[in-house]
Structures are given as C-alpha cells and as structure tokens.
Amino acid sequence: MSQQPSHLQDIGAPPIPPRVGEWRITVIEPGTDGVALVCDWMNRPHVAEPWDQAWPYERWAEEIARQAAGAHSRPCLASLDGEPVAYLELYRVLRDRLAPLYPYRPQDLGVHIAIGARENLGRGLGRALLRSVAVGLLETEPECTRVVAEPNVRNDASLRAFAAAGFVRAGEVTMPHKTAALMVYPRAQEDVPQW
Template sequence: MTSDRLSHLPLPDGRRLAAHIDADGLALRLDERPLLRARWIEQRLQPLELSLAEQAEALWLLAYWMFASEPQRQSLALSLEQVDPALLDSGLLIAESGELRIERALFWQLPGPFLRNASHAGYPQQMVMHASGRRHPRRGPKPVGEVYRRFDANLGAWISLRTLDIELDLERFNRWQNSARVAAFWQEEGDLDKHRRYLQELLDDPRVLPLIGCFDDQPFAYYEAYWAKEDRIAPFYAADDYDRGIHMLVGEESHRGPHKVASWLNALTHYLFLDEPRTQRVVAEPRADNARMIGHMQAQGYHQDKEFNFPHKRAALMIQSREVFFERCNLA
C-alpha cells in the first residue's frame, strides 16, 4: 500500500496528479480528469477498464505515483488482459516468468517529462584527440535553458536545473564566490570582470556545462558538469569515455542542510544519467578535508574510492555508478 503523505504530485508540464487510496486499491486523477482505477489482487495491481490506447500515459503516471510515494519499492506487479507492445519495447513494462511488472530501476531511467531539453542520447560516437593526448568521443552541442525539472515531494518544492546565463547570473555568481564559506573551498574570489572571463571560458569549452540549481525557480546553487575523459581528473583513475564529473557550490545560506543536499544532488546526478544513457559513472573530487560534503555524498550513494593529490589540493575521489544510483536513489 502507498503512503498517505502525498496528496498530489505536480508534473513538469503543469498538470497535477492526485490519488485516492483505500484498502482495495486506488484511483488516479490527472487535473480533474479520472485517469485510472485499480484494485489489489494477491499483491498485483489490476487496472480496471483501461484500454490499450490509454495504457502508455496511465501506467507511466501510476508508476510515478507509486515510486514517489514509496521510494523503497523496487517493483510494481500488474495484472493486465492486454499489453501495448510499445511499453515492453520502452522498458516501462517487463514480462518475465509469467509476471508483468514495472521495475523502479528501469522507470527512473526513462526521461519522461523530467528531461527538459535536447540530450546527448543518440549522439553518434566519433573518437577525437584532446590537446592532452587523450582520445575521447566528440561531444554534442551543449543545451541552452532549462534541462531538468521534478517536484520533490519530500520538500514540497520544485527542483530544477538550467544552463548558466552570464548576463542573468554573473552578479550572483560573483557574490557566491566572494563569500568566505565558498572561497575556503573554491578559492575563486574576484571582481565581476574576473568572473565574467571565468564563466565565458567555461561556456566556450565543450568539456564543461555550467548549470544553475533552483528551488521553486529561485537560484541557489552553481554546478559544473564536465566530461571526465577530457578533464584533469582523468590521469587519476580509469576514466570511461562517457563518465561525467561535477563541481558543486551552494551559494544561498537558506538552502544549506542535508535535506536540501539530498534533493539537489539526486537531481543533478539523475539529470546526468538521463542526459547520456552511455554514462556509467558520475565522479567528483572534493577536498579530502571537506568531511561534510563527503558525508553528504556518501549518504546519497556515492562511495569514496581513494584520496589523491591534485597540484592545488588533496582530493577525495567520489564515485556514483549508474547501477547503484537507480537501485537506491530517493527521487520522491
């Protein structure tokens, strides 16, 4: 049975999903429209009066509700008289050993409405040579605008990611970098001209995607997502062709704390795995003495592989694998 803590679940496209749940089953509504009724039969959920044409939307929304309501649920067994073959082809439904089910680890890998912009999925592979002498895949064009959006039911707030806009974000980036707390780890204090040059170099670099994190559309954090194979981190571990790395900065004091980190770190990692299905690992290299950040990352499934010496710092290599993330992530 699902938890009663969720009364509604807003969707990124503006619609709202709501459920009525009792001992026999549940009824889902999309805005004011009845979407699906289902009943429990021997641990299987049986949708009632659901046509083949309605299955794709209704079952995706059913899965979203169930997995957001019960983050520890690993699968949802279903009883259906007919199955739309396209849902089996997509991975939303699995037919195995006479059982039909939706797997949590597969569901969260489907972009759905969460991925808000063109992704690298399907971009053809061609190996090229980096200036460092390392071969890596040619990278596709970088997106512009909002790239990810999801309602975080734990916080009761939207978490979203958009690409950095220098004219819109320069002053807040400058303010964040000049705060004593951020400067202690980033060491990038300076004036607006210095930070304009810094950000423009990153925007011009195909290796790096600068991002702004928002809660309810209010910017609170800055991230750099980079391709690890072309980065300075590559010599320090066996970087795969599609590994992504992250640098993280929470600028607004009101959005600090472990519950906020859990929300944005899961969203950032989720986005990078959705953006490129060939990405098998997301890595980070916080300072080895940044015990608080390392602890936050470990709480969300990252593991500390080792410590190593960058020229400018002693770093901890933190790794999150695709397999572990989708098995354990809390995307409620």
C-alpha cells in the same frame, strides 16, 4: 590540456538535464544576471574557502564565457521553486585534469557544487540536488555509467552530502591544490572504479 584521440573529440559538451526531480537546471549564459549571482556566492566565506575562487566580477565573467565556448564544462544554476540555490559545473572527465588520476571512461561525467546562501546549508538541499543531478545525468546520457566528484578530503560536510546522496568513496586522488576523495555515483556497482 593534451590532445584527445579523434574518436574522443567527437564526444560533445556535457548534457544538461533541464529538470531533475523538483530542481530546474539552467546554463548560465555570458553577460546575464547569473554571472553576478555566482560571483556574489563565490565571494561568501562558506563558498570562498573550499572553492578558492573569490574572484572579481570581471574574472567570473571571463570564466563563464570560457566554459560556455568549450566542450569541457557547463556552468549552471540549480533552482528550487523558482529560486536559485546552487552553482553547478557539469563537466566531461576526459577533458578535465581529473582524467589521468583514475581509470576514467570516455563518457564519465563530473559535478562541482556550491550552495550559494549560508542559510541553505544543513537543510539537506545539497544531498537532494546531488542525487537528482546524478540520476538526471545518467538518464540524459545512457552511455554514461558513472558521475564523479572530487571534494577535498578535509571538507567533511561535502563528503557527508555526497555519501548521503548515494555517491561511493572510491579512493583518493592528489591534485595540485588538494587531496580529493573520488566520489562516484555508479549506474551499477561494477561501475565503481578500482585501482
């Protein structure tokens, strides 16, 4: 990753809105049961295909520890009524490979989401969680004007969930492993990037 100008290096890790609507968001700490849960979810077919991270426990333990030690992203569990439902990665776009692909702003935040259990798909939980997280991030960090995501353009279910949550499709970006739709939850309409 390229070196950031010093004024951008001062921007800390992404904020974690602890409670957003009915959802509770908690950071996964290295060495906790959350690591095993994420590893299990990531090896389930409905998650393994779009994420392509069906890794063994040891690699997930390293990944969670790497994220926890840096300022790029935070691995989180989203729980509803005390039950973990989804894995989230909340990230700073300026430290992400997405940054050079669109006209990002230094305070842009991003989100990756995986619904863990297949039986929780198709129930509107992803849509509700995405909207709550986007609103929570904008409330937690007033300088942020948009929350972004980059689902694969071939993942129709994900695209529908983001759209139903209020994200706007701003364009497409080509990444090494996929062509992605740049989905944006803006604070105001003028915050949708144009390029």
